[in-house]
Amino acid sequence: MKEIRFFPKFVNVRNVRNFQAMIDALMMSAGEGRLAAVIGPAGRGKTRTAQWYAANNRCAFVRCLSIWRHTELGFLQALCRELGIKTIPHRKDSAFLAALDALNIQGGRPVFIEEIEKLPRLHLELVRDLSDLSAAPFVLIGEDELQSHMQQVTRIWNRTFQLLEFEALGLGDVVMFARESAGVDLPAEVAETLHREAKGCFRVIKRDLISLVNIMNAKGKPEPDMEMAKVAIKQSLRG
Amino acid sequence: MAHQSFAKTVCDTLKEAARTGGGEVAVAELSCLLWLQTRKEHKRLLNTLSDLTRGGKVIRVRQGVYAEATTTAPPAKREVMWRLLKMRRRVTVDDLVELAGVSLDYAREWLAILVKREVVRKIQEPGGMWVLINDSAEMPVDDDKAAVLRLLRVQKKAELAGRIDTIENELKAVKKTIAEL
Numbered sequence: 001m002k003e004i005r006f007f008p009k010f011v012n013v014r015n016v017r018n019f020q021a022m023i024d025a026l027m028m029s030a031g032e033g034r035l036a037a038v039i040g041p042a043g044r045g046k047t048r049t050a051q052w053y054a055a056n057n058r059c060a061f062v063r064c065l066s067i068w069r070h071t072e073l074g075f076l077q078a079l080c081r082e083l084g085i086k087t088i089p090h091r092k093d094s095a096f097l098a099a100l101d102a103l104n105i106q107g108g109r110p111v112f113i114e115e116i117e118k119l120p121r122l123h124l125e126l127v128r129d130l131s132d133l134s135a136a137p138f139v140l141i142g143e144d145e146l147q148s149h150m151q152q153v154t155r156i157w158n159r160t161f162q163l164l165e166f167e168a169l170g171l172g173d174v175v176m177f178a179r180e181s182a183g184v185d186l187p188a189e190v191a192e193t194l195h196r197e198a199k200g201c202f203r204v205i206k207r208d209l210i211s212l213v214n215i216m217n218a219k220g221k222p223e224p225d226m227e228m229a230k231v232a233i234k235q236s237l238r239g
Numbered sequence: 240m241a242h243q244s245f246a247k248t249v250c251d252t253l254k255e256a257a258r259t260g261g262g263e264v265a266v267a268e269l270s271c272l273l274w275l276q277t278r279k280e281h282k283r284l285l286n287t288l289s290d291l292t293r294g295g296k297v298i299r300v301r302q303g304v305y306a307e308a309t310t311t312a313p314p315a316k317r318e319v320m321w322r323l324l325k326m327r328r329r330v331t332v333d334d335l336v337e338l339a340g341v342s343l344d345y346a347r348e349w350l351a352i353l354v355k356r357e358v359v360r361k362i363q364e365p366g367g368m369w370v371l372i373n374d375s376a377e378m379p380v381d382d383d384k385a386a387v388l389r390l391l392r393v394q395k396k397a398e399l400a401g402r403i404d405t406i407e408n409e410l411k412a413v414k415k416t417i418a419e420l
């Protein structure tokens with residue numbers, strides 16, 4: 001039997017397709033209200049999808065750090081760095097203006113901000129100001145708390161164009177992922193078991209699938225069965 | 240600092256001038272900005288603009304007036320990998336393969352170049368992970384490859400110049416013979 005290999009491949013699962021549709025709609029919107037939010041529990045692939053999109057479309061991506069909690073300067077400097085500004089200003093106002101200039105130049109590409117819910121509300125106001133003054137779309141990515149964080153500020157929530165929730169992976173996504181990344185056609189009951197046990201978490205599905213492929217190679221079998229699936233599920237960690 | 244090609248200089252100058260001049264730039268203005276003084280240099284600028292127009296980086300608004308192309312080409316794979324590295328700060332080869340859509344060998348080769356440049360450091364783990372240690376705004380370019388290509392271009396140019404010289408000498412000799420006859 002030919003050895004089965006797990007090839008790392010970005011698969012267009014349902015959440016990714018929804019994400020792309022949301023960005024396309026956001027890009028078509030004009031004027032004020034160019035904020036969007038992507039929420040969902042950990043392990044659903046929000047960050048990975050946003051990073052994939054940002055890297056392939058020359059967009060800025062900023063991951064918020066807790067250390068910026070007490071000052072906005074760190075946040076603005078990180079934004080400047082991501083927008084390709086070579087000389088990063090050392091003052092808040094000049095960093096804000098530099099970021100604004102860079103946003104005006106970059107031609108309306110979306111900016112992704114991750115985990116802004118970790119920071120005080122003032123940082124959200126900064127994002128609103130930048131979005132209003134430059135008309136650049138901003139996509140905020142976070143866990144479920146992000147929604148309530150945004151709703152607390154009416155001016156922000158009012159400008160939010162769309163809220164996309166990353167749902168649990170579907171059965172079809174599991175089958176598609178196995179086929180595209182490992183070239184394995186999962187039998188219905190195996191796919192169902194993997195899907196049920198992973199509880200919609202993308203990371204767990206990936207881990208289970210790698211284990212399953214290893215077991216198939218060790219046993220020299222080209223098709224997985226229920227027994228192998230159970231062993232794979234038992235082997236990989238859940239979190 | 241990495242060598243910058245004339246085409247890139249023209250492209251950057253055009254972008255800058257277009258930004259301040261309402262989106263359009265005349266060739267004469269561009270020529271002044273680039274400090275081009277001779278007819279030969281001006282001809283080189285026109286050829287470069289023609290190449291950039293063909294490549295989709297610049298659009299010709301009307302005769303002698305150019306503008307920056309609004310529809311930009313998708314980023315090169317190397318740029319996508321650089322962006323991913325900056326975003327994630329630490330990457331595995333699998334991350335690059337999955338998110339940038341490059342081959343395993345290409346991702347490894349690129350990371351090896353960055354290790355040599357002291358931009359990333361490899362953490363010895365099973366599978367291998369690379370950590371960004373020098374976050375510069377500009378993407379590091381492969382100078383070695385660029386130097387080889389430059390050398391090849393110079394050699395080719397010298398070879399062509401030699402051929403032209405030979406043809407000219409032969410032509411002179413033929414003219415001389417005709418004159419003698």
